[in-house]
Amino acid sequence: MKTTIFLFHPDIKTSRVNRALASAAEKAGIEVRNLYTLYPDWKIDVTQEQNVLKDVDRIVFQFPMYWYSTPSLMKEWLDQVLAYGWAYGSNGNALQGKKVILALSQGAAAEAYTKDGRYEVTTEELLKPLEAMKYLTGLEFEEPFVVSGTMNLTESELKKAAHDYVSRLQ
Numbered sequence: 504m505k506t507t508i509f510l511f512h513p514d515i516k517t518s519r520v521n522r523a524l525a526s527a528a529e530k531a532g533i534e535v536r537n538l539y540t541l542y543p544d545w546k547i548d549v550t551q552e553q554n555v556l557k558d559v560d561r562i563v564f565q566f567p568m569y570w571y572s573t574p575s576l577m578k579e580w581l582d583q584v585l586a587y588g589w590a591y592g593s594n595g596n597a598l599q600g601k602k603v604i605l606a607l608s609q610g611a612a613a614e615a616y617t618k619d620g621r622y623e624v625t626t627e628e629l630l631k632p633l634e635a636m637k638y639l640t641g642l643e644f645e646e647p648f649v650v651s652g653t654m655n656l657t658e659s660e661l662k663k664a665a666h667d668y669v670s671r672l673q
């Protein structure tokens with residue numbers, strides 16, 4: 504099964520968590536495509552992205568949570584690449600049966616993302632709009648991989664998260 508990570512981080516050089524996760528995955532031989540680096544001008548090569556996706560069995564979308572959602576290039580990428588007639592609609596079945604893992608980091612602690620917590624909404628609920636893509640595309644979403652509380656994550660916790668990430672993806 505070919506797994507490819509589609510990494511959406513606007514500034515991977517200043518990233519701590521996503522950089523550590525992506526670099527651990529890369530060291531383990533998993534391909535990481537850093538979309539903000541590939542498309543600094545946001546001119547997404549839709550055909551190229553669709554060709555890459557054709558050969559992938561498991562798509563990992565890796566991103567830091569921004570405003571309870573994804574960084575903006577990820578939304579743009581989804582809007583453009585998952586096109587009518589390719590990903591859905593007439594004969595649009597290119598993604599049918601492919602697996603997806605949403606791998607995200609959150610600055611806030613996990614307790615904040617509970618009904619009684621600070622944000623009164625769960626991570627599961629916040630990910631629903633992304634997971635709803637399954638209805639038109641036939642994508643199959645697996646359990647998300649979430650690293651919470653990045654602001655207070657110790658080095659050993661980060662190391663463990665990177666280790667768990669690689670184990671999950673291998």
Ligand SMILES: Cc1cc2nc3c(=O)[nH]c(=O)nc-3n(C[C@H](O)[C@H](O)[C@H](O)COP(=O)(O)O)c2cc1C
Binds near residue numbers: 518
């Ligand atoms: C524009 C922006 C919006 C953010 N919004 C959220 C948010 O909605 N929820 C949250 O828990 N953290 C939020 N954060 C914190 C990031 O998720 C956190 O810094 C990131 O996951 C850490 O990963 P990194 O070290 O790879 O950058 C936000 C950060 C930025 C810069």
